[in-house]
Amino acid sequence: MRVGLVIVSHSAALAAGVAELAAQMAPDVRIMPAGGTADGGLGTDFDGVSAALERADSGAGVVLLYDLGSAQMTAELAVESLTTPIRAIVADAPLVEGAVAAAVCAQGGADLDAVGSAAAMAHAFVQGEAFDEMELDRHVYGEGDGLLERAVVLRNELGLHARPAALTARAVAELDAEVSIRCGDQEVDAHSVLALMGLGARGGDELLVRAVGREARHAIDTLAELLESGFGE
Amino acid sequence: MGCSVEDVTAAVRAAAEVVREYRDELVELDREIGDGDHGENLHRGFTAVLAKLDGGGFDGPASVLKVTATTLISTVGGAAGPLYGTAFLRAATALGDASEVDGQLAANALAAALEGVVARGKAAPGDKTMVDALTPAVTAAQSTVDSGVRAVLLAAADAAEEGAASTVPLVARKGRASYLGERSAGHLDPGARSTAVLLRALAEAARR
Structure with a gap:
């Protein structure tokens, strides 16, 4: 049972592409694309996102990632409107890097909060900040x-x-x-x-x-x- | 005496129909500082709302607003979907199980709608968004609650129109127009404009 992902995008092709990329690195994670409007245009589809959210959940919860403005609102609304007890969070993260980081983290069996943090931390990497350096100090660890x-x-x-x-x-x-x-x-x-x-x-x-x-x-x-x-x- | 479920249905229907009239103006406003889809998106959403209203079967004013909300959320596609959807949803919640809407309830519903829009879009007054129309509308509505629904909505519509007009010189800080920075100044915000148009239609349709 792993945390699932939903990729919310204005474009069906973009959502599918990000899901494909992340899935290559996390074969056992449910990664559901939810892109474009129901009639195949550009935009976000609330019902499509809600359905993807249900499909992405295997009991461990779902992290949603989004591309632009209204995709965030649609994702948040979908989470608030859940009628089933799925635990879900909308991650404020760059879409591609966030999806990859979250997928790999979920593949490793991490819990919902950890997967959400992995996505959110992608911001720092995109901006070239903090490489999450982790010196295992000889003086601390003898x-x-x-x-x-x-x-x-x-x-x-x-x-x-x-x-x-x-x-x-x-x-x-x-x-x-x-x-x-x-x-x-x-x-x-x-x-x-x-x-x-x-x-x-x-x-x-x-x-x-x-x-x-x-x-x-x-x-x-x-x-x-x-x-x-x-x-x- | 307030507005019955039939009155509320008629008012929402009038608002939905007016969107068709203003579709091209909203498209044009949005083309100037956005991506040009606001009029089209709202038109699609409210056309779907009209079809849902035709179905009838509403057990109270709140259920009319709730169906309007869920239909807009499912069909609009752009930012206006979640924003107007949240506004109608919160307004529905504010009406509760009341069988008639009076001035006080109408003002409460508007205030709840504003609160929802702010929570969803995280915009503040002055950001050049629909919040600039809705905020003065709520204030005006709250100061006229004893005069009946029609007076409340007319006051709200007047204030919303003024609020929308006040967005012209503003530099957008939220939404697609914010990408333009200083270049967004000198244009009427399409979201503020559509809010004023909808409130005017609701007010004109309110019979009491």
Whole structure:
């Protein structure tokens, strides 16, 4: 049971495209496009959004993302008008980045609030702010705390672009460990697909995978294997 | 004595019909500072409302407004759908199960509509939106509650027209027109205009 997504757009093609893109990175998440008016024109369709909202829910709740002005109002109205007890939130987020971040987060089994936050945090990435840096400090986490590190080399030519970044975030999503990846002088949370993409890591780059927590060893092994696999590319 | 369910139906029908008359003017106003679809969208929505009103079967004034709201929400497509839909929905809630609408209830319904529009669109007076027509309308309505529904709505319509006219020099801060920045000044806001037109039609149709 995972949190579902609804993509509310003025355009049917845009909604379908965003849903397609996000679904590639989160195959088990219900991502429902709700774009255009009922007669196929540009605009937002309240009934279409309401129906998508029902279909996106599997019991864990739904996050709605929108493109422009009235799409937000239609999404909010659809949530307020729900007649069934679905938990839903409208995320204030850039549509594409927000949908990708939310989808990957939902794929990892996160709850409704976490998926909504993942979408909302996409703002910062779009504006080039805060890379959600997450230094696992040696002084805070000593050997005794089980801080583990391993250097790995990215094998695929394109490095951590969207799909590999999503696979990486998903690999650690359900593990009980804080995990970060360092590339050069940047270190980011391995759970965040947008932060991983923001590293700009390319094929041949050496990454430092660091983890602390009960399943740190498992996290390190899993990521090392994945990053060095070339992601099948 | 106030307005019965038949009176309210007739008033909403008159408002819906007047949209057809003003369709082209609203299209033109929206073309200047928006995307030109306001007249078209409202016309489509209120045409659907007329069809629903023909179906009848209303058990009170509130149910007429509620059907109007849900029809607009489902058919308008642009920002006006959720905004007018919310306005009619909140107005319906304010009427409750009253079988007749008096001046006080009409003023309450307008105030509830304004509150809903502000909550939905997050616009404030001066942002060059329908709020600039609806806010003075509510104030005027509240100061005439003892004079009957027709007087309340006429006062509201007068104030809404003045409020709409006051949007001309404003720079838009909400909605599509806000993309234009300073260039939105010098134009009448189409949403404020349609609000004034609808209120005028409701007032003219109110018989008491």
